[in-house]
Amino acid sequence: MLENIPPEVEKLREKVLTEGGQVLAVYxxxxxxxxxIFALLPLAKVLPTPFQRDxxxxxxxxxxxxxxxxxxxxxxxxxxxxxxxxxxTPNGNHRREALRRMGREFITAVVVPDPNVxxxxxxxxxxxxxxxxxxxxxxxxxxxxxxxxxxxxxEKEYAFQFEEAHLATLGLIYEKNERFSGSAYVPILRKVDRxxxxxxxxxxxxxxxxxxxxxxxxxxxxxxxxxLRERGYNQPFLRHGIISKVNPVKRKKIVTxxxxxxxxxMKAALSTxxxxxxxxxxxxxxVEE
Numbered sequence: 001m002l003e004n005i006p007p008e009v010e011k012l013r014e015k016v017l018t019e020g021g022q023v024l025a026v027y028x029x030x031x032x033x034x035x036x037i038f039a040l041l042p043l044a045k046v047l048p049t050p051f052q053r054d055x056x057x058x059x060x061x062x063x064x065x066x067x068x069x070x071x072x073x074x075x076x077x078x079x080x081x082x083x084x085x086x087x088x089t090p091n092g093n094h095r096r097e098a099l100r101r102m103g104r105e106f107i108t109a110v111v112v113p114d115p116n117v118x119x120x121x122x123x124x125x126x127x128x129x130x131x132x133x134x135x136x137x138x139x140x141x142x143x144x145x146x147x148x149x150x151x152x153x154x155e156k157e158y159a160f161q162f163e164e165a166h167l168a169t170l171g172l173i174y175e176k177n178e179r180f181s182g183s184a185y186v187p188i189l190r191k192v193d194r195x196x197x198x199x200x201x202x203x204x205x206x207x208x209x210x211x212x213x214x215x216x217x218x219x220x221x222x223x224x225x226x227x228l229r230e231r232g233y234n235q236p237f238l239r240h241g242i243i244s245k246v247n248p249v250k251r252k253k254i255v256t257x258x259x260x261x262x263x264x265x266m267k268a269a270l271s272t273x274x275x276x277x278x279x280x281x282x283x284x285x286x287v288e289e
Contacts, residue, residue, distance in 0.1 A: 009035040012113045015081060019045045021106070037111040041079060043100050045086040046107060048093035049118050051141030053134040055097055063098035073099065076108040080115050087111070090118045119146065119161045132183050133174050135163070140171025143207075147200040155203035156195040166193035172211040184240045185214065188247050191255040192262040213263040220270040227275035241283025246270055 005013075005026055016023050022040040029036055067073055077092025089096060089109070099107050119142055130138070139162050146158060155168075162168060166189035170182045193210065196203040225238050246269035248262050249255050257265075 006035055008113045009037065012081065012111060013037055016041065016111060019086060021045070024108075035113065038076070039109055039111050040106040041087055041109045041111070043096060043105055043107050046077075046079060046089055046092075046096055046109070047082065047086060048096070049088045049090050051138060051145050052090065052093060053130065053138050055093060059094050060097050060101065063094055064102060067098060067102065073104075073108065076110055078117065079109040079111045080118050081113070083115075088118050090120060119158075132170070132186065133178060136167045136171035136174050136182065138171075139163070139167040140175060143168055143171070143200070143204065147204060151200050154197055154199055156197055159195050162195075164190065165195045166190060168207050169193055169210045169214065172207055173215065180218070181239050184243045185217075187244070188249060188262060188266075189214075191249045191252070192257055192259045194259075210259055210263075213260065217263055217266045217270065220267060224270070224273055224275050224278075228278060228280075231275070233280050235280055235284070237284060237287050238280075241280075241286045242270075242273070242278075244286035245283065246273070 009026065013023050013026060016037060016039045020042045023037055024040065025038040027036060027038065028034065073095075075095060077089045077095055079087040079089045079092075082088045087109070092107075092109075096107060142158075142161060146153065146161075155162075159165075166186065169189065170180075170185075173180050174182065196206055198206060221239060221242050224242055228238055243266075246266045248265040248269070249257060
């Protein structure tokens with residue numbers, strides 16, 4: 001055993017070697033002194049975490065072009081031990097796939113002994129910015145993985161991993177409808193959809209209820225958008241404008257309104273909107289408020 005290295009890191013070093021990798025360095029990172037391993041890992045033994053976003057073909061192709069142009073691979077991935085052998089990467093799937101397609105056998109990696117790092121996917125991922133749908137789908141996939149592993153934990157304990165509470169609600173919707181216009185609701189959801197002080201099984205049930213309420217709101221928006229289009233309005237901001245117009249919290253900095261109350265107020269306001277009297281200028285102004 002190397003001097004002063006904790007047993008769990010020595011065990012990880014042996015795992016890297018057993019899996020066919022090469023240990024380049026065992027070191028303490030400079031922020032809090034956590035022990036880590038810098039290694040070459042066999043690509044065949046590295047997989048993405050099972051709950052992260054799908055590959056973007058365009059991004060993989062772009063990475064291949066850049067790596068080829070530079071003639072170097074300069075951006076190591078993060079990896080953790082996988083539960084059933086090999087390694088998971090929470091932040092390097094596109095780089096992993098680019099190298100695999102280029103016929104390489106190894107990838108440089110910072111190997112971390114703490115498997116919980118696999119759930120820091122949103123904070124770690126810098127290789128391609130997430131859009132709202134990708135974030136939401138990753139969060140709900142992580143949610144289910146954590147639910148299976150630690151059902152007694154409360155949702156609010158994972159605020160860092162999930163980043164924003166409404167992503168779990170939207171994730172349930174995007175699983176069934178990838179074309180849902182979630183971005184139109186984010187200004188409202190950020191203020192009324194909060195992390196729950198409930199154990200994960202009960203919290204997921206509440207998330208399902210919240211998703212259903214949001215879909216009820218959206219079902220009232222659809223016919224208004226359609227009516228405006230029949231009047232000849234085809235501006236891309238129509239849906240956002242309608243939702244902004246009935247937003248019950250607007251620019252309030254301190255919001256105590258519950259999620260259910262916000263959704264009910266929106267439904268009430270939408271039910272009184274007359275598409276024949278709406279003006280496109282009015283909706284454009286609502287978006288800007």
